[in-house]
Amino acid sequence: MRAGRASCLLLLLGAHSLACARALAAQNIDTIVVENRNVFEPRGEAPGWIARLGDALHRRTRPGVIRRALLFDRGEPYDSARAVESARALRALGVFRDVALDTARVNGRLAVRVTTSDGWSTRAEVGFASSAGSVTWTLGLVERNVLGTASALSAHYRKTPDRREWQLLGRSPGFLARRAVLGAGYLDLSDGRGGFWSYGVPFYRTSARTSLVTYGEAGRTRVLRFRDGALADSVERRVLRVGLSGGFALRATDRNYTRVRWIAQARREAFTALPHGGPQPDSTSFAAALGLELGSARFAAVEQLDRYARREDVDLTRRLWVGLWAAPRVFGYAASRAGLGPEIQAQWGTAWEGGFAWLRMNANGVMRATGMDSGRVELGATVMKRGLARHTLVLHAEGGVASAVAPGTEFDLWVRQNGPRAFTAHAFTGTRRYWVVAEDRILVAANALGLVGIGLAPFVEWGGAWYAGERPRAGGDVGLALRLGATRSTEGQVTEVAVAWRFGAGFTAGRWALVIRPGLEFRQ
Numbered sequence: 001m002r003a004g005r006a007s008c009l010l011l012l013l014g015a016h017s018l019a020c021a022r023a024l025a026a027q028n029i030d031t032i033v034v035e036n037r038n039v040f041e042p043r044g045e046a047p048g049w050i051a052r053l054g055d056a057l058h059r060r061t062r063p064g065v066i067r068r069a070l071l072f073d074r075g076e077p078y079d080s081a082r083a084v085e086s087a088r089a090l091r092a093l094g095v096f097r098d099v100a101l102d103t104a105r106v107n108g109r110l111a112v113r114v115t116t117s118d119g120w121s122t123r124a125e126v127g128f129a130s131s132a133g134s135v136t137w138t139l140g141l142v143e144r145n146v147l148g149t150a151s152a153l154s155a156h157y158r159k160t161p162d163r164r165e166w167q168l169l170g171r172s173p174g175f176l177a178r179r180a181v182l183g184a185g186y187l188d189l190s191d192g193r194g195g196f197w198s199y200g201v202p203f204y205r206t207s208a209r210t211s212l213v214t215y216g217e218a219g220r221t222r223v224l225r226f227r228d229g230a231l232a233d234s235v236e237r238r239v240l241r242v243g244l245s246g247g248f249a250l251r252a253t254d255r256n257y258t259r260v261r262w263i264a265q266a267r268r269e270a271f272t273a274l275p276h277g278g279p280q281p282d283s284t285s286f287a288a289a290l291g292l293e294l295g296s297a298r299f300a301a302v303e304q305l306d307r308y309a310r311r312e313d314v315d316l317t318r319r320l321w322v323g324l325w326a327a328p329r330v331f332g333y334a335a336s337r338a339g340l341g342p343e344i345q346a347q348w349g350t351a352w353e354g355g356f357a358w359l360r361m362n363a364n365g366v367m368r369a370t371g372m373d374s375g376r377v378e379l380g381a382t383v384m385k386r387g388l389a390r391h392t393l394v395l396h397a398e399g400g401v402a403s404a405v406a407p408g409t410e411f412d413l414w415v416r417q418n419g420p421r422a423f424t425a426h427a428f429t430g431t432r433r434y435w436v437v438a439e440d441r442i443l444v445a446a447n448a449l450g451l452v453g454i455g456l457a458p459f460v461e462w463g464g465a466w467y468a469g470e471r472p473r474a475g476g477d478v479g480l481a482l483r484l485g486a487t488r489s490t491e492g493q494v495t496e497v498a499v500a501w502r503f504g505a506g507f508t509a510g511r512w513a514l515v516i517r518p519g520l521e522f523r524q
Contacts, residue, residue, distance in 0.1 A: 027077070027078060027110045028075055028076060028077055028078070028110065029072060029073070029074050029075065029076055029077075029078055029110055029111075029112055030074065030109035030110050030111060031074065031106070031109065031110075031111040031112070032067065032070070032073075032074060032111070032112050032114065033111055033112070033113045033114065034063045034066050034067060034114045034116075035113065035114065035115045035116070036060055036061055036063060036066060036115075036116045036117075036118065037115070037116065037117045037118065038055040038058060038060055038117075038118055039054050039055055039058050039097075039117075039118050039119065039120050039488055040052075040054050040055050040450070040488070041055070041117065050451070051450075054120060054488070057122075058118065058120065058121070058122075059145065059147055059148045060118055060148055061095055061096070061116065061118055061145060061148045061149075061150060062148040062149060065093075065148065065149055065150045065174070066090065066114060066116060068173075068174050068178050069086070069089050069090050069093060069150075069173070069174075070086045070089070070090075070114065071085055071086045071089060071205050072086065072112070078103065078110060078112070079254065081254040081255065082205075082207075082254055083101050083112070084101075085205055085206065085254065085297075086101060086114075087099045087100070087101050088299060088313050089204070089205070090114075090116060091311065091313060092313075093150045093173065094144055094150075094152070094490055094491060095118060095119060095121060095144055095145040095150050095490050096116045096117060096118060096119060096490070097117045097118065097119040097309070097310050097487070097488065097490075097492070098115075098116065098117040098310060098311070099114075099115070099116050099117075099311075100114075100115045100116075101113070101114055101115075102115075118145070118490075119144075119488060119489050119490035119491075119492070120486070120488045120489045120490065121143060121144040121145035121489075121490045122142070122143050122144075123141070123142045123143075123144075123489065124140070124141055124142075125138055125139065125140040125141070125142060125156070126138070126139060128516055130514060130515065130516050130517075134161050134414070134424040134425035135161070136158065136159065136160045136161070137158070137159045138156055138157070138158045138159075139156070139157045139158075140154060140155060140156035140157065140158075140167075141154065141155050142154040144490040144491070145490065149172070149174075150173055150174075151170070151171065151172040151173070151175075152169070152170065152171045152172075153169070153170050154167075154168070154169045154170075155167070155168050156169075160425070161425045162224055162425070163189055163190045163191055163222075164189070164190040165187055165188065165189045165190065166187070166188040166189075167185065167186070167187055167188075168185065168186045169184075169185045170182075170183070170184050170185070171183045171184075175199070177201065179201045179204050180199065180200060180201050181198075181199070181200070181201075181202065182197075182198075182199045183197065183198045183199070184196070184197040184198075185197075187219070187221075189221060189222075191221065191222035192219065192220050192221030192222050192236070193219060193220065193221070194217065194218060194219020194220065194221050194239075195217065195218055195219060196215070196216065196217040196218075197215065197216055197217075198213060198214065198215040198216075199213070199214055199215075200212050200213030200214055200215075200245075200246075201213070203247070203249075203257075203259065205254075206252065206253070206254055206255065206256075206257055206295075206297045207249075207252045207253055207254050207257070208249065208252065209248060209249050209252055210246070210247070210248050210249070211245075211246050211247045211248075211261075212244075212245075212246040213244070213245050213246065214242075214243070214244050214245075215242075215243050215244075215245070216240075216241055216242040216243060217239060217240075217241050218239065218240045218241070219237075219238075219239055220236065220237070220238045220239075221236070221237055222234055222235075222236055222237075222274065223235050223236070223237050223271075223407045223408035224408070225407060225408070225410065225429075226412065226426035226429045227429060227430075227467065228429075228473065229424060229425075229426050229427045229429075229506070230426075231426075233273070233274075234274045235271045235272060235273050235274060235407045235408075236271070236272045236274055237269070237270075237271055237407070237408070238269065238270045238272075239267070239268070239269045239270075240267070240268045240269075241265060241266070241267045241268075241269070242265065242266050243263060243264065243265030243266070244263070244264050244265070245261070245262065245263040245264075246261070246262060247259050247260055247261035247262060247293075248260055254297075255296065255297055256295065256296050256297070257293075257294075257295050257297075258292070258293070258294055258295075259292070259293040259294075259295075260290075260291075260292060260293075261290075261291050261292075261293055261321075261323070262288070262289065262290050262291075263288065263289040263325075264286070264287075264288045264289075265286070265287055265288075266284070266285070266286050267284070267285055267286075267287070268283070268284045268285075269283060269285075270283060271406075271407055285327065287325055287326065287327045288325070288326050289323050289324060289325040289326070289341075289343070290323060290324060291321055291322055291323025291324065291343065292321070292322055292323075293319065293320070293321045293322075294319070294320045294321075295317055295318065295319040295320075296317065296318040296319075297317050298316040298317050298318060298349055298350075298351070299313050299314065299315060299316060299317070300313075300314040300316055300349075300351035300356045301313060301314075302314055302356070302384070304392055304441070304443050304446070304453075304455075305384060305392060305394075305441070305522065305523065306494065306519065306520075306521040306522065306523050307453075307485060307492040307493075307494065308446055308447065308452075308453020308455070308485045308487050308492060308494070309446050309447045309453055309487035309492070310487070310492055312523055313523070314349075314351075314356055314358075314384075314523050315347075315349070315358075315523070316347075316349025316350060316351055316356060316358055317347060317349065318347065318348050318349060319345070319346065319347045320344075320345070320346050320347075321343070321344065321345040321346070322342075322343070322344055323342075323343045323344075324340060324341065324342055324343070325340065325341030325342075325343060325364075325366075326340060326341075327339060327340070327341065327366070339366045339367050339368040339373060340366070340367050341364060341365060341366045341367070342363075342364065342365060342367065343363070343364040344361070344362070344363045344364070345361070345362050345363075346359075346360070346361045347359065347360045347361075354385065354386035355383070355384050355385040355386060356383075356384050357381070357382065357383045357384070358381070358382055359379075359380070359381045360379070360380045360381070361377075361378070361379050361380075362376075362377070362378045363375070363376070363377040363378075364376055373404060374402075374403055374404030374405065375402070375403055375404075376400065376401070376402040376403075376405065377400060377401050377402075378398070378399070378400035379398060379399055379400070380396075380397070380398035380399075381396070381397050381398070382394070382395070382396045382522050383395045383396075384522065390442055390443040390444075391440055391441070391442055391443075392440070392441040392442075392443075393438075393439075393440050393441075394437075394438070394439045394440075394441065394522055395437075395438050396435075396436070396437050396438075396522055397434075397435070397436045397437075398418060398434070398435055399433060399434035399435070400432075400433050400434075401431065401432055402431045402432075403431060403468065405431060410429055410430060410431055410467075411428075411429060411430055411431065411432070411433040411465045412426060412428075412429045412465070413427070413428040413429070413433065413435065413463065413464075413465055414426055414427065414428070417517070417518075417520070418435055419433070419435050419463045419464070419465070420435070420461050420462065420463050420464075420475055420476055420477050420502075420506075421461070421477065421498065421500065421515050421517065421520075422477040422479065422498070422500035422501075422502050422507075422513040422515050423475060423477075423502065423506050423507055423513075424506075424507065427475070427506040427507065428463070428464045428465035428466075428473060428474070428475075428506055429465050429467075430465040430466040430467040430468075430470070430473070431466075431467050431468050432465060432466050432467070432468065432472070433463070433464065433465035433466075434463055434464065434474075435461065435462075435463030435464075436461060436462050436463060437459060437460070437461035437462075437463075437520070438459065438460050438461070439457050439458070439459040439520070440457060440458050440459075441455055441456075441457045441483070442455055442456045442457065442458075443455050444456060446487075447487045450487070450488070451486065451487060451488055452484060452485065452486055452487060453483075453484070453485045453486075453487050453492075453494075454482075454483070454484060455482075455483040455484075455494075456480065456481070456482060456483065457480070457481040457483055457496070457498075458479070458480050458481075459477075459478070459479060459480075459481060459498075459500075460476070460477075460478040461476055461477060461478075462474065462475070462476035462504070463475075463476070464504075464505070464506065473505050473506060474504055474505060474506070475502060475503065475504030475505045475506035475507060476502070476503050476504050477500040477501060477502045477503070477513070478500065478501055478503075479498050479499050479500030479501060479515075480498065480499060481496040481497065481498035481515075481519075482496065482497045482498070483495075483496050483519055484496075484497075485519075493518060493519070494518070494519035495516070495517070495518060495519065496515070496516070496517060496518070496519040496520075497514075497515070497516050498514070498515040498516075499512070499513075499514060499515075500512070500513050500515060501513075
């Protein structure tokens with residue numbers, strides 16, 4: 001009898017919720033209310049003097065910036081899926097610690113209230129990373145929310161085991177147009193210099209109908225090639241590349257899309273062997289690609305995965321892209337380089353209560369009259385499961401195979417930080433690679449003193465890289481990492497200090513190593 005009453009109650013609640021959702025969807029939005037809280041609002045979580053000083057110094061995000069990022073406007077019918085996607089778009093700006101959207105009725109009119117909490121956006125960086133003796137120093141200044149516009153500017157000086165560099169980066173959403181994004185950067189290296197840029201309107205939401213972006217790069221830099229942890233050779237690369245990419249949707253809803261995408265680019269490039277290779281003439285060529293992309297949008301909102309005290313969006317969209325690059329001789333390619341380049345990108349993801357999983361695959365190559373000339377295939381998989389209280393178990397595996405790659409595009413597990421962490425710079429390089437890691441992230445304090453998240457992470461990993469024709473070269477480590485992350489900052493990036501015991505190949509010093517570096521991230 002009680003079970004029957006409970007079932008009836010659940011049915012009534014479900015029917016009521018469905019009726020409410022239909023009523024909201026049938027009503028147009030009359031008002032959009034924006035409430036943007038400062039860094040330390042509400043007060044009381046952090047020490048009083050820090051909260052008052054921080055809020056006084058911080059320039060709060062402008063309401064117009066928040067309204068511009070929303071995917072709905074006044075007068076439009078309310079759509080719950082678009083509201084959820086708008087919250088993701090606001091979090092993607094990288095200036096908020098928290099975002100919430102809800103609805104209310106005032107005198108029969110529908111109002112949408114957008115509540116955001118700013119993060120501390122100005123940061124002086126003094127970075128130090130050490131991996132078994134390979135030290136990297138970073139000094140920089142970052143502003144993620146210039147004058148409250150959600151634009152970002154940064155300047156860094158960085159010294160690695162390979163070179164010194166000055167780096168200037170900038171990004172501005174809504175530049176000249178509501179949905180347009182401008183990005184640019186300049187690098188001044190001890191062995192070269194270069195820059196890159198992009199501007200345009202991407203597919204900014206699942207139901208977007210069109211996209212158009214221009215991009216490019218120019219520079220003259222030294223490309224280093226390593227083998228077994230030592231510098232093998234180097235080449236100088238001169239490049240000027242300009243491209244235009246775009247697309248249109250054959251079908252687009254708030255949940256699914258079918259898009260036709262295209263790319264056209266011109267390139268002027270030359271590689272010169274160092275130190276005595278002699279000058280090489282630049283080659284000028286054009287290439288174009290056309291493809292079809294199918295997608296079904298899926299996202300999981302998680303906490304305490306890669307950040308502390310904030311929601312994190314994990315992209316689990318089920319996506320398939322199939323394209324074909326054309327680089328014929330008539331476009332300026334030499335007979336030895338001309339051909340067709342098939343490309344496939346696929347992703348599958350799913351989520352459940354307390355966890356998620358995703359699989360990804362990228363494959364591309366160049367086909368000539370004589371057969372497949374060069375190519376690259378990469379696979380990856382991640383599983384996250386929230387287990388006991390305060391524990392998050394992460395399992396990740398990835399690998400790749402490449403052939404006839406351009407200088408500087410070989411796999412280097414230290415550069416990409418997708419290999420065993422307790423090994424020196426360039427210990428694992430080549431055209432074959434794999435990496436498997438298991439990590440248990442234990443939450444110690446989510447928001448200590450209202451300023452910092454603290455965690456521990458025991459881990460074990462194994463991986464390596466080598467060139468075709470060589471014996472596989474791999475190593476592993478097991479250890480414990482202390483994870484620290486600022487909870488009031490915009491990014492909230494975690495820094496880890498790890499002690500690890502090494503085994504296998506790829507190291508020459510003792511088995512114990514100290515590692516200080518940015519924490520691994522598994523949301524991408």
